[in-house]
Amino acid sequence: MNPVAIFEIFAFLATLVALIILWSNWERAFRQDTRLLFAGLLVLTLFVNFSNVLEWSGITRDMDTLEDYVQILAPLLWVFFFYAFIQEAAAQELRESRERFRSLVEVTSDWIWEVDANATYTYASPNVKNFLGYEPREVIGKTPFDFMPSEEANRVAAEFNAIKEARRPFSGLENLNRHKEGRLVTLETSGVPIFDNKGTFRGYRGIDRDITERRLMEEEREKMQMQLFQSQKMEAIGILAGGVAHDFNNLLTTIQGYTEVAMLKVDGANPIYRDLNHIHYASIRAAELTRQLLLFSRKQPPMELTPLNLNRAIKNSLEMFRRLIGEDIAIDISLGIDLLAVCADAGSIDQVIMNLVVNARDAMPDGGKITIKTENVTIDKEYCTVFSYAQPGEFVCLSVADTGVGMDKETIQHAFEPFFSTKKPGKGTGLGLPVVYGIVKQHGGWINVYSESGLGSTFNVYFPAVFIEPEEKSDEAISLQELQGRNERILLVEDEESVREFAAIVLGENGYVVVAAADAKEALDIFEKEKEVFHLILSDVVLPDQSGLQLVDKLLLRKPDVRILLCSGYMDEKSQWPVINEKGFRFIQKPYTLVNLLRAVREAIEPV
């Protein structure tokens, strides 16, 4: 057989196989037009091969002419097939690209959008539902600013217009949006400008990211950092206050003490007496300032909670209030009848009342009226739902109102923050109200503030009531005569010379025999030499060579029945309060006044 015929048979069979493969994959092979063109090409080739087989195997040449013409179609079918195939591939790529985009849009946690040149949404991905609660169709046709509170819309619109004018991309544009449910959502928007083929600006395309939670977390972190900073500041104040308190209180003991001694020697009508009184008053205020600093830094000695009557506390402080507030401010006291007692530390309560009155005074630079009121109140559950920090039950309400400048909402929010002050520099420490807040919280109470700018302020302080009758204290009635000593011998141990001298003079002038020592060693020597004939050891807790507690322990071993009175200018752990309490020693806090010292000595020698 002619080799050409063999080639043609081979070609025929190959084409037939190709046709069979195409036929068997007809439904899944290519697009319809590509498929038909390819099939046409194969059929045409098959016909040519068949014709050639017949021709070269010598069977017939009848189909030769037809084959010649049919062959012309072959290149056309090739090119059409190639073209259709390219088109199909391009269409497929486009489909895949769309699918990829759709998948990305659905998978991403961001919201993808497009706006036209007027910032009107032309596309919104389904995620908009998660962001703003709206369906994409509800968003399309609206502008981003339609979903923002008006003030925010104005701000963002101005910013966006500037970006749009410059036709520049933008990122991280933060904006506040209102969710369909009403809550606010913070979004971070980024976008790029869209231009058509002619370079005409068509709008923007971009993404929005929900950063509400991130913002909240950042705010929380900032708040925690602020709290940390605040606590570090408080710690620093505590260290500072604790450090100065000792020396400061020693100085104040001397100032207060000698002033009182001098006042006792001068007639009340003498102008010098008035001057001394000013010094005395200033020293009291200085002592209060130290105490406030220590109170706020929580370095104060433990509170002594006893049932007390607020009416009595106010009455006792009334004279001091009058001196404090000046003549241009009237004071109106309205004390509740049958006022219940509160379980409180007397000193702390005085501090609360004093700070509120001083605060009221400072709010009325041009004069006005302070009203101090007490009353029993019953707090019900309904009240507690309004004021979540309140508790139901019986309470005593202390109200201090003024007719001063009042406070706006912003000021009220910060009123109890330490070092927040609306007063001029040097006029306030910013600790008055925070101290009040701290004390009231420690007593299980709370404070409500009512104020408006220009209409004055009212501070209502609520303390839990107790149904115990407070003991009547007759301290005030005690006269100096009753506190006089009866030649009892006192060993005074004090390292601060001025305080030692003052205490020695006061006690010496009031009927005691005082032997003074500057440190523990000297005290032990004296105790030894004087044959232990002392009724009382009055010792500072912190001495240069050893602690006052170690000293009294040694002295008690030698004379177990000797009375002990300890004193300290420290208010923190250096005062060794827990040990003093545990051992049952009497204690007097510096700075002490003449009367306080005499009373403490008397009570130590003759316990009630």
Add this chain to the structure above:
Amino acid sequence: MVQENEVVTLLLGVGVLVFVIANRLQLQRLPGSRILISGFYVYLGGRILTVLEGFFWGESLNFLEHLCSAGSNVLVAIWCWKVLRKGEAVYNESRSHF
């Protein structure tokens, strides 16, 4: 002797060649494109040889022409088997990169 239809076919084939060269990048991205395009080149080679056999080495070139024709058909059949039976060119609407 050169036949008119063979010249026309050759000219059209050259036109297709121009198209193939012009769109080679797109064609290269098609599945099994190297086999298919080779098949076309071999086919075109056969068309060239058909014309040339009218001028010289008639018998030899005719032999080569039919060899090219068979080779082209075999390449197309291989391509067809490769892309259709093995599924390389079978597009699926749900195909995704994810």
